[in-house]
Amino acid sequence: MDTSGAAHALARVSAELTDVHNVAGGLVVLLRSCGTFLDTQATGLLIENARGELELLSSSTHGAAELEVLQAQLDEGPCIDAHASGEAVQAAGLEECQRRWPAFGQALEKGGYGSVHASPVRWQGSVIGAMGAFRRSDRAFGDDEQVFSQAFADLAAVMIVSLDEVSGADLRARLDETLASRISIEQAKGVLAERQGLSMEDAYERLLDGAAEAGRPLTEWAGAIIADAQGRS
Incomplete structure (x- = not known):
């Protein structure tokens, strides 16, 4: 190795x-x-x-x-x-x-x-x-x-x-919160694919690149894309 x-x-x-x-x-x-x-x-x-x-x-x-x-x-x-x-x-x-x-x-x-x-x-x-x-x-x-x-x-x-030390209930809450963040990422990926005529694979790459270029957390960047799409609808 x-x-x-x-x-x-x-x-x-x-x-x-x-x-x-x-x-x-x-x-x-x-x-x-x-x-x-x-x-x-x-x-x-x-x-x-x-x-x-x-x-x-x-x-x-x-x-x-x-x-x-x-x-x-x-x-x-x-x-x-x-x-x-x-x-x-x-x-x-x-x-x-x-x-x-x-x-x-x-x-x-x-x-x-x-x-x-x-x-x-x-x-x-x-x-x-x-x-x-x-x-x-x-x-x-x-x-x-x-x-x-x-x-x-x-x-x-x-x-x-x-x-941090977490109890069983806290662990469940942490997992649920992290899983919920995935929903916004998938939604943002769909928005980019539809708006820019991209495949879902390319839309995912565009989402990651955009977050990196903006210097923002991925979930926050995904939320901004969704909010912008909702504002235009």
Whole structure:
């Protein structure tokens, strides 16, 4: 494993931990940094909602979001298994993916992915979600890569919950608040796609770029786009 690359990736994510007002943006940085180092083309995060069901929280790309949402809808896939077992899950090659997850395996083939890995997202002994990584090649994830992936999943938990001590009720409130922020991001993505004639993938990139250029938290920037659209309607 490239220890220099790992150090830079972890340093970038650690810097995001200091900004408690930009959790949504920080999670995108985390997922993209993890994906860059692991040589994956899609990474995403599913988190338990108040009903105990997994729900999309963040993704590196729109395509990654679609993979994570599909797992939640099918109740099938590596993130579902990692959340249920509390252990890392991986499959290399489409044959293994389709054997383990028939419906989701077909989606992987259609999307051009050949290997997958999922790490549980844990907080104080509880599994609160899972982080999935999807690679176009059929190369398996090595031991060091799996350790690195789990480290990023643990950092995601810290970023979501923050470093404060939280009770069970406070944890639920934090998760609900973070999940709610995803709604505004999806709405803003739709506004940009419709206004500018973009694909949802390109609209997501435009949203991220706009927040970065404006120096504003991602959720705040998404809210501004929605408010502007409502003002024009």
